[in-house]
Amino acid sequence: MKITFVMASGFTLTGGDRVVATYAEGLHKRGHDVLVVSRPRIPVTLSERVRSLLKGQGWLPDKKKYPSHFDHLDVPCRLTNHFGPVGDNDLPDADVVIATWWETAEWVANLSPGKGAKAYFIQHHEVFDYLPKEKVEASYRLPLHKITIAQWLVDLMKTQYEDPHVSLVPNSVDTTQFFAPPRGKQPFPTVGLTYSDIPWKGCDISLAAFSIAAQQIPDLRLVSFGSEQPTPDLPLPADTEFHLSPSQEQLKKIYSECDAWLFGSRIEGYGLPILEAMACRTPVIGTPAGAAPELLSGGAGVLVDLENPVDMARAIVKICQISEDQWKAMSNTAYTKATSYTLEMAIELFESALSTAMERSQSLY
Secondary structure (H helix, E strand, O other): OEEEEEEOOOOOOOHHHHHHHHHHHHHHHOOOEEEEEEOOOOOOOHHHHHHHHHOOOOOOOOOOOOOOOOOOOOOOEEEOOOOOOOOHHHOOOOOEEEEOOHHHHHHHHOOOHHHOEEEEEEOOOOOOOOOOHHHHHHHOOOOOEEEEOOHHHHHHHHHOOOOOOEEEOOOOOOOOOOOOOOOOOOOOOEEEEEOOOOHHHOHHHHHHHHHHHHOOOOOOEEEEEEOOOOOOOOOOOOOOEEEEOOOHHHHHHHHHOOOEEEEOOOOOOOOHHHHHHHHOOOOEEEOOOOOHHHHOHHHOEEEOOOOOHHHHHHHHHHHHHOOHHHHHHHHHHHHHHHHOOOHHHHHHHHHHHHHHHHHHHHHHO
């Protein structure tokens, strides 16, 4: 197949971009002709520069080379030479073309048939306050074959957007990047979290839970990583070990140094750090957002109440105080759960979903 992915804002280190990059590379390795095309990053505004200064991150330049998950792929990745919608002139003819964001869904819907059967890869229900909600909702009603990552999104597309023909391709994890040998508990009890000041990510919940648990476990350590420095509005505890935009090798080490990983999201498309931590044999304490209810079932971690740092703190204390043998059993369960559904299986499902998009294209368009 000739396959084109269409992206909206350049290439980044977000979890969503990691998933797109993984499928682009996996499909290429299976013999498909894959291209990733994106509009460039929107030029930096004065307000963004001011916010960067206030955060202590310096003056943002007009042009900057940002690291991304696409940097070392053996797949062509191309930026258009304009900031407008990606259109026919920006893309080659193909068998299938895939939107990856609500704006790109609008663009893909307007492409000519020669650009390929039209698919929409949905990793979240992106009806957020900072986006034009009516346009986002309208994107889910476009006649594109939907591919999504979690059962709750499949159900939502069926019930709210009246589309029963959705392909489910759950995320997997690359165990050449995320893995760890069997181990015991840390010498000092340690938990970790992904730092983000985006409210729905729930970092504030996890930090509050850590503070409560630390009152019962005085030597409790916190490790964290994030794509931006912590802000004054959401500070990390003084002794936190923080890593800014760590490499893949560092990420694996960070996950592997924890007795538990905290996932406090209020809403989530999937929750990829859950899977990454579990592949590194780290149990997860998580809220029931995204795929957490499925991933943490069967003893792979602890599911806690939404918006309840006290409940999360209780789980931290429990995991830190269980016996070595009990922790090893939970660690092994997490690892088995994360690795039983392989990346190759996920890529096969994605490939099958693209074939379905092509089969349906005559009736959809």
